[in-house]
Amino acid sequence: MPDLETRLAARPLYLQVRDVLVQRIVVGHWKPGATLPNETQLAQQLGISIGTVRKALDLMEVERIVTRRQGRGTFVNDYAAAENTFPFSMFHDFSGHRISGQKRARSVTRIQASLHEAERMGVRKGDELIKVDRVREHQGQIFLSEICLLPAKLFSRIPEDFGSYRLSALAQLNAILVGRADESVDIVMASEEDGENLNVPPGTPLLRLDRLIYSDHEDVLEWWVAHCFMRNERYLVRFN
Structure with a gap:
Protein backbone atom coordinates (compact mmCIF):
# COMPACT_ATOMS: atom_id res chain seq x y z
CA MET A 1 0.00 0.00 0.00
CA PRO A 2 1.97 3.05 -1.22
CA ASP A 3 2.40 6.06 1.08
CA LEU A 4 0.29 4.57 3.85
CA GLU A 5 2.07 6.65 6.52
CA THR A 6 1.54 9.91 4.64
CA ARG A 7 -2.11 9.39 3.61
CA LEU A 8 -4.68 10.83 5.99
CA ALA A 9 -1.96 11.28 8.60
CA ALA A 10 -4.39 12.71 11.16
CA ARG A 11 -6.30 9.42 11.32
CA PRO A 12 -5.19 6.38 13.34
CA LEU A 13 -3.41 3.78 11.22
CA TYR A 14 -6.07 1.10 11.72
CA LEU A 15 -8.71 3.49 10.29
CA GLN A 16 -6.52 4.10 7.25
CA VAL A 17 -6.22 0.33 6.81
CA ARG A 18 -9.98 -0.03 7.15
CA ASP A 19 -10.46 2.58 4.40
CA VAL A 20 -8.05 0.79 2.06
CA LEU A 21 -9.72 -2.60 2.59
CA VAL A 22 -13.20 -1.12 2.16
CA GLN A 23 -12.13 0.58 -1.07
CA ARG A 24 -10.93 -2.74 -2.44
CA ILE A 25 -14.35 -4.21 -1.68
CA VAL A 26 -16.19 -1.26 -3.28
CA VAL A 27 -14.22 -1.44 -6.54
CA GLY A 28 -14.78 -5.19 -6.75
CA HIS A 29 -11.30 -6.46 -5.88
CA TRP A 30 -13.08 -8.69 -3.38
CA LYS A 31 -16.61 -9.61 -4.42
CA PRO A 32 -19.54 -10.21 -2.02
CA GLY A 33 -19.09 -13.60 -0.40
CA ALA A 34 -15.35 -13.68 -1.15
CA THR A 35 -12.78 -14.66 1.46
CA LEU A 36 -10.23 -12.01 2.38
CA PRO A 37 -6.56 -12.94 2.73
CA ASN A 38 -5.70 -13.91 6.28
CA GLU A 39 -4.35 -11.39 8.78
CA THR A 40 -0.72 -12.38 8.22
CA GLN A 41 -1.03 -12.01 4.45
CA LEU A 42 -2.74 -8.65 4.75
CA ALA A 43 -0.11 -7.41 7.19
CA GLN A 44 2.65 -8.44 4.79
CA GLN A 45 0.91 -6.84 1.81
CA LEU A 46 0.36 -3.56 3.65
CA GLY A 47 3.66 -3.50 5.54
CA ILE A 48 2.03 -3.13 8.95
CA SER A 49 1.53 -5.19 12.10
CA ILE A 50 -0.97 -8.01 12.44
CA GLY A 51 -2.48 -6.16 15.41
CA THR A 52 -3.32 -3.16 13.23
CA VAL A 53 -4.92 -5.41 10.60
CA ARG A 54 -6.92 -7.21 13.28
CA LYS A 55 -8.20 -3.91 14.70
CA ALA A 56 -9.29 -2.77 11.21
CA LEU A 57 -11.10 -6.06 10.59
CA ASP A 58 -12.76 -5.88 14.02
CA LEU A 59 -14.19 -2.48 13.06
CA MET A 60 -15.33 -3.77 9.65
CA GLU A 61 -17.16 -6.61 11.38
CA VAL A 62 -18.92 -4.16 13.71
CA GLU A 63 -19.90 -2.16 10.61
CA ARG A 64 -21.22 -5.43 9.06
CA ILE A 65 -18.96 -5.11 6.05
CA VAL A 66 -17.37 -8.50 6.75
CA THR A 67 -18.13 -11.59 8.80
CA ARG A 68 -15.35 -13.46 10.61
CA ARG A 69 -15.82 -17.20 11.12
CA GLN A 70 -13.57 -19.04 13.51
CA GLY A 71 -11.24 -21.38 11.65
CA ARG A 72 -12.68 -20.46 8.24
CA GLY A 73 -11.64 -16.87 7.58
CA THR A 74 -13.08 -13.43 6.95
CA PHE A 75 -15.84 -13.05 4.34
CA VAL A 76 -17.26 -10.03 2.53
CA ASN A 77 -20.94 -9.75 3.44
CA ASP A 78 -23.34 -10.24 0.55
CA TYR A 79 -26.26 -7.87 1.17
CA ALA A 80 -28.06 -9.12 -1.93
CA ALA A 81 -28.49 -12.51 -0.23
CA ALA A 82 -32.00 -13.05 1.08
CA GLU A 83 -30.80 -14.22 4.49
CA ASN A 84 -29.11 -10.91 5.26
CA THR A 85 -31.63 -8.69 7.05
CA PHE A 86 -31.18 -4.95 6.71
CA PRO A 87 -29.31 -3.77 9.83
CA PHE A 88 -31.62 -0.78 10.40
CA SER A 89 -34.81 -2.86 10.36
CA MET A 90 -36.19 -2.72 13.91
Whole structure:
Protein backbone atom coordinates (compact mmCIF):
# COMPACT_ATOMS: atom_id res chain seq x y z
CA MET A 1 0.00 0.00 0.00
CA PRO A 2 1.97 3.05 -1.22
CA ASP A 3 2.40 6.06 1.08
CA LEU A 4 0.29 4.57 3.85
CA GLU A 5 2.07 6.65 6.52
CA THR A 6 1.54 9.91 4.64
CA ARG A 7 -2.11 9.39 3.61
CA LEU A 8 -4.68 10.83 5.99
CA ALA A 9 -1.96 11.28 8.60
CA ALA A 10 -4.39 12.71 11.16
CA ARG A 11 -6.30 9.42 11.32
CA PRO A 12 -5.19 6.38 13.34
CA LEU A 13 -3.41 3.78 11.22
CA TYR A 14 -6.07 1.10 11.72
CA LEU A 15 -8.71 3.49 10.29
CA GLN A 16 -6.52 4.10 7.25
CA VAL A 17 -6.22 0.33 6.81
CA ARG A 18 -9.98 -0.03 7.15
CA ASP A 19 -10.46 2.58 4.40
CA VAL A 20 -8.05 0.79 2.06
CA LEU A 21 -9.72 -2.60 2.59
CA VAL A 22 -13.20 -1.12 2.16
CA GLN A 23 -12.13 0.58 -1.07
CA ARG A 24 -10.93 -2.74 -2.44
CA ILE A 25 -14.35 -4.21 -1.68
CA VAL A 26 -16.19 -1.26 -3.28
CA VAL A 27 -14.22 -1.44 -6.54
CA GLY A 28 -14.78 -5.19 -6.75
CA HIS A 29 -11.30 -6.46 -5.88
CA TRP A 30 -13.08 -8.69 -3.38
CA LYS A 31 -16.61 -9.61 -4.42
CA PRO A 32 -19.54 -10.21 -2.02
CA GLY A 33 -19.09 -13.60 -0.40
CA ALA A 34 -15.35 -13.68 -1.15
CA THR A 35 -12.78 -14.66 1.46
CA LEU A 36 -10.23 -12.01 2.38
CA PRO A 37 -6.56 -12.94 2.73
CA ASN A 38 -5.70 -13.91 6.28
CA GLU A 39 -4.35 -11.39 8.78
CA THR A 40 -0.72 -12.38 8.22
CA GLN A 41 -1.03 -12.01 4.45
CA LEU A 42 -2.74 -8.65 4.75
CA ALA A 43 -0.11 -7.41 7.19
CA GLN A 44 2.65 -8.44 4.79
CA GLN A 45 0.91 -6.84 1.81
CA LEU A 46 0.36 -3.56 3.65
CA GLY A 47 3.66 -3.50 5.54
CA ILE A 48 2.03 -3.13 8.95
CA SER A 49 1.53 -5.19 12.10
CA ILE A 50 -0.97 -8.01 12.44
CA GLY A 51 -2.48 -6.16 15.41
CA THR A 52 -3.32 -3.16 13.23
CA VAL A 53 -4.92 -5.41 10.60
CA ARG A 54 -6.92 -7.21 13.28
CA LYS A 55 -8.20 -3.91 14.70
CA ALA A 56 -9.29 -2.77 11.21
CA LEU A 57 -11.10 -6.06 10.59
CA ASP A 58 -12.76 -5.88 14.02
CA LEU A 59 -14.19 -2.48 13.06
CA MET A 60 -15.33 -3.77 9.65
CA GLU A 61 -17.16 -6.61 11.38
CA VAL A 62 -18.92 -4.16 13.71
CA GLU A 63 -19.90 -2.16 10.61
CA ARG A 64 -21.22 -5.43 9.06
CA ILE A 65 -18.96 -5.11 6.05
CA VAL A 66 -17.37 -8.50 6.75
CA THR A 67 -18.13 -11.59 8.80
CA ARG A 68 -15.35 -13.46 10.61
CA ARG A 69 -15.82 -17.20 11.12
CA GLN A 70 -13.57 -19.04 13.51
CA GLY A 71 -11.24 -21.38 11.65
CA ARG A 72 -12.68 -20.46 8.24
CA GLY A 73 -11.64 -16.87 7.58
CA THR A 74 -13.08 -13.43 6.95
CA PHE A 75 -15.84 -13.05 4.34
CA VAL A 76 -17.26 -10.03 2.53
CA ASN A 77 -20.94 -9.75 3.44
CA ASP A 78 -23.34 -10.24 0.55
CA TYR A 79 -26.26 -7.87 1.17
CA ALA A 80 -28.06 -9.12 -1.93
CA ALA A 81 -28.49 -12.51 -0.23
CA ALA A 82 -32.00 -13.05 1.08
CA GLU A 83 -30.80 -14.22 4.49
CA ASN A 84 -29.11 -10.91 5.26
CA THR A 85 -31.63 -8.69 7.05
CA PHE A 86 -31.18 -4.95 6.71
CA PRO A 87 -29.31 -3.77 9.83
CA PHE A 88 -31.62 -0.78 10.40
CA SER A 89 -34.81 -2.86 10.36
CA MET A 90 -36.19 -2.72 13.91
CA PHE A 91 -39.38 -4.68 13.38
CA HIS A 92 -39.57 -8.00 15.18
CA ASP A 93 -42.17 -10.66 15.77
CA PHE A 94 -43.15 -11.56 19.32
CA SER A 95 -40.50 -14.30 19.36
CA GLY A 96 -37.82 -11.64 18.91
CA HIS A 97 -36.97 -12.49 15.29
CA ARG A 98 -36.29 -9.54 13.02
CA ILE A 99 -38.73 -9.19 10.14
CA SER A 100 -38.85 -7.07 7.02
CA GLY A 101 -42.26 -8.07 5.73
CA GLN A 102 -43.42 -8.56 2.17
CA LYS A 103 -43.08 -5.31 0.22
CA ARG A 104 -45.71 -4.34 -2.33
CA ALA A 105 -45.13 -1.21 -4.42
CA ARG A 106 -48.09 1.08 -5.08
CA SER A 107 -46.08 3.32 -7.41
CA VAL A 108 -42.51 4.08 -8.51
CA THR A 109 -41.96 7.53 -10.03
CA ARG A 110 -39.17 9.99 -10.76
CA ILE A 111 -39.66 13.49 -9.40
CA GLN A 112 -37.71 16.72 -9.02
CA ALA A 113 -36.61 17.52 -5.47
CA SER A 114 -38.59 20.26 -3.75
CA LEU A 115 -36.75 22.78 -1.60
CA HIS A 116 -37.68 20.84 1.57
CA GLU A 117 -36.62 17.50 0.06
CA ALA A 118 -33.35 19.02 -1.17
CA GLU A 119 -32.55 20.41 2.27
CA ARG A 120 -33.29 17.10 4.02
CA MET A 121 -31.32 15.00 1.53
CA GLY A 122 -28.36 17.29 0.85
CA VAL A 123 -29.11 17.61 -2.87
CA ARG A 124 -30.02 20.59 -5.05
CA LYS A 125 -33.58 21.77 -5.62
CA GLY A 126 -34.73 20.18 -8.87
CA ASP A 127 -32.37 17.19 -8.69
CA GLU A 128 -33.95 13.93 -9.80
CA LEU A 129 -35.25 11.66 -7.05
CA ILE A 130 -36.72 8.18 -7.27
CA LYS A 131 -39.93 7.98 -5.22
CA VAL A 132 -41.29 4.63 -4.08
CA ASP A 133 -44.72 4.42 -2.44
CA ARG A 134 -45.31 0.96 -0.98
CA VAL A 135 -46.81 -1.09 1.83
CA ARG A 136 -45.52 -4.05 3.83
CA GLU A 137 -47.39 -7.13 4.96
CA HIS A 138 -46.70 -9.61 7.74
CA GLN A 139 -48.86 -12.65 8.45
CA GLY A 140 -51.31 -11.57 5.78
CA GLN A 141 -51.96 -8.06 7.13
CA ILE A 142 -50.53 -4.68 6.13
CA PHE A 143 -48.71 -3.14 9.08
CA LEU A 144 -46.72 -0.35 7.41
CA SER A 145 -47.05 2.17 4.58
CA GLU A 146 -43.92 3.98 3.47
CA ILE A 147 -42.60 6.64 1.14
CA CYS A 148 -38.96 6.24 0.07
CA LEU A 149 -36.95 8.93 -1.71
CA LEU A 150 -33.56 8.11 -3.25
CA PRO A 151 -31.17 10.38 -5.19
CA ALA A 152 -31.21 9.12 -8.78
CA LYS A 153 -27.59 10.16 -9.38
CA LEU A 154 -26.36 7.54 -6.88
CA PHE A 155 -28.47 4.68 -8.24
CA SER A 156 -27.86 4.35 -11.96
CA ARG A 157 -28.20 0.56 -11.74
CA ILE A 158 -31.64 -0.57 -10.61
CA PRO A 159 -33.17 -4.06 -10.61
CA GLU A 160 -36.31 -4.97 -12.53
CA ASP A 161 -38.29 -5.44 -9.30
CA PHE A 162 -37.25 -2.02 -8.04
CA GLY A 163 -40.50 -1.47 -6.16
CA SER A 164 -39.51 -4.13 -3.62
CA TYR A 165 -35.84 -3.13 -3.38
CA ARG A 166 -33.77 -3.64 -0.23
CA LEU A 167 -31.48 -0.67 0.28
CA SER A 168 -28.47 -2.72 1.35
CA ALA A 169 -28.69 -4.87 -1.80
CA LEU A 170 -29.36 -1.82 -4.01
CA ALA A 171 -26.35 -0.02 -2.55
CA GLN A 172 -24.17 -3.07 -3.15
CA LEU A 173 -25.34 -3.22 -6.77
CA ASN A 174 -24.20 0.40 -7.20
CA ALA A 175 -20.85 -0.07 -5.37
CA ILE A 176 -21.97 1.93 -2.32
CA LEU A 177 -21.50 1.04 1.33
CA VAL A 178 -24.31 1.83 3.75
CA GLY A 179 -23.08 3.79 6.75
CA ARG A 180 -25.26 5.19 9.53
CA ALA A 181 -28.88 6.20 9.99
CA ASP A 182 -30.70 8.95 11.90
CA GLU A 183 -34.30 8.26 12.84
CA SER A 184 -37.03 10.12 14.69
CA VAL A 185 -40.15 8.46 16.09
CA ASP A 186 -43.47 10.02 17.03
CA ILE A 187 -47.20 9.29 17.23
CA VAL A 188 -49.67 10.71 14.69
CA MET A 189 -53.35 10.25 13.99
CA ALA A 190 -54.23 8.25 10.88
CA SER A 191 -55.44 10.30 7.93
CA GLU A 192 -58.06 8.93 5.55
CA GLU A 193 -55.27 7.77 3.22
CA ASP A 194 -53.43 6.11 6.13
CA GLY A 195 -56.67 4.40 7.12
CA GLU A 196 -57.13 3.00 3.62
CA ASN A 197 -53.50 1.84 3.45
CA LEU A 198 -53.48 0.17 6.86
CA ASN A 199 -57.13 -0.84 7.16
CA VAL A 200 -57.77 1.24 10.30
CA PRO A 201 -60.30 4.01 11.03
CA PRO A 202 -59.10 7.61 10.48
CA GLY A 203 -57.88 9.06 13.76
CA THR A 204 -56.26 5.79 14.89
CA PRO A 205 -52.89 6.45 16.61
CA LEU A 206 -50.01 5.37 14.37
CA LEU A 207 -46.27 5.13 14.86
CA ARG A 208 -44.48 7.45 12.42
CA LEU A 209 -40.82 6.81 11.59
CA ASP A 210 -38.70 9.40 9.77
CA ARG A 211 -35.26 8.07 8.80
CA LEU A 212 -32.28 9.30 6.82
CA ILE A 213 -29.78 6.62 5.79
CA TYR A 214 -26.26 7.68 4.81
CA SER A 215 -23.42 6.07 2.91
CA ASP A 216 -20.04 5.62 4.56
CA HIS A 217 -19.12 8.90 2.79
CA GLU A 218 -22.08 10.68 4.45
CA ASP A 219 -24.19 10.99 1.28
CA VAL A 220 -27.92 10.55 1.94
CA LEU A 221 -28.98 7.31 0.27
CA GLU A 222 -32.62 7.27 1.33
CA TRP A 223 -35.17 9.43 3.08
CA TRP A 224 -37.79 7.05 4.47
CA VAL A 225 -41.07 8.02 6.12
CA ALA A 226 -43.32 5.22 7.37
CA HIS A 227 -46.66 4.99 9.17
CA CYS A 228 -47.19 1.82 11.20
CA PHE A 229 -50.08 0.05 12.87
CA MET A 230 -48.69 -3.07 14.50
CA ARG A 231 -50.79 -6.12 15.27
CA ASN A 232 -48.35 -9.04 15.12
CA GLU A 233 -45.18 -6.95 15.21
CA ARG A 234 -43.24 -4.78 17.59
CA TYR A 235 -40.60 -2.08 17.16
CA LEU A 236 -37.55 -3.22 19.08
CA VAL A 237 -34.22 -1.45 19.52
CA ARG A 238 -31.35 -3.36 21.09
CA PHE A 239 -28.40 -1.49 22.59
CA ASN A 240 -25.00 -3.18 22.82
